[in-house]
Amino acid sequence: MGYLAGLLFGLGLAVSGMTDPARVIGFLDIAGAWDPTLAFVMGGAVVTTFVGFRLAWHRGDPLFGDVFHIPTRRDLDGRLIGGAALFGIGWGLSGYCPGPAVASIAGLSWPLAAMLLAMVGGWFLARRWS
Template sequence: MNFASLAVGLVFGLGLAISGMLNPAKVLGFLDIAGAWDPTLAVVMAAGLGVNAIAYRLTMRRATPVLAAAFQVPARRDIDARLLLGSALFGVGWGLAGICPGPALASLGTGAWEGGGAFEPRILVFVAAMLGGMGLFALFEKSGSAARR
């Protein structure tokens, strides 16, 4: 199961790199609908979604995954304030930098070498800030559940 997740992560990283989505300029080019719009991100999303939507239906005919005891798929269907606020905040950060979590981490394998082969540490700044934001949420969750107790 653990080896499979390494291999699957590798395929995900290959896909991100080939798709061009490790380039913040291309992501921002998609988000800039009033500028010289670059629809590539929509193609990436449609291809990924298409493959996964078909595979999902085939996979869910099985009672269990191949290498694990059970499927761990979110069951919630409610639309709450956290979902809306969280997604809106994520969008602001994504629009500012043109980097979302997958490309941020994958860029540790590439972005660090941009700029003519010189070490480019700036992607590390983004990844550190992103992990900080996630840590902030973990603290916020902890204090919230402590307050409810």
């Protein structure tokens, strides 16, 4: 099921144009040629997540698993805030977040390769500091 969910997610990113870093950069360029496409994609994701969580909470057991894996932590710490800041900086500089970056591997370019290498390096650093 994880594979199918990832495939559906990647297809959604490709169909919505979010694998094009120019769309993301255009969304962040609020003083220039602003592109609102990302806002609509995020809005669709928020609505889908809202409905999905409500359905999951009303269901006794998952269809394809033993338990639901729903986040329970509600606190903020320096690691979370620092990681979110690094994510945002990397996203703004490259125009890619991890999902669209992986979905764009078929059209690999030097900027995409640099972003993917930085992302993998960040994973290793995060594991080392944990």
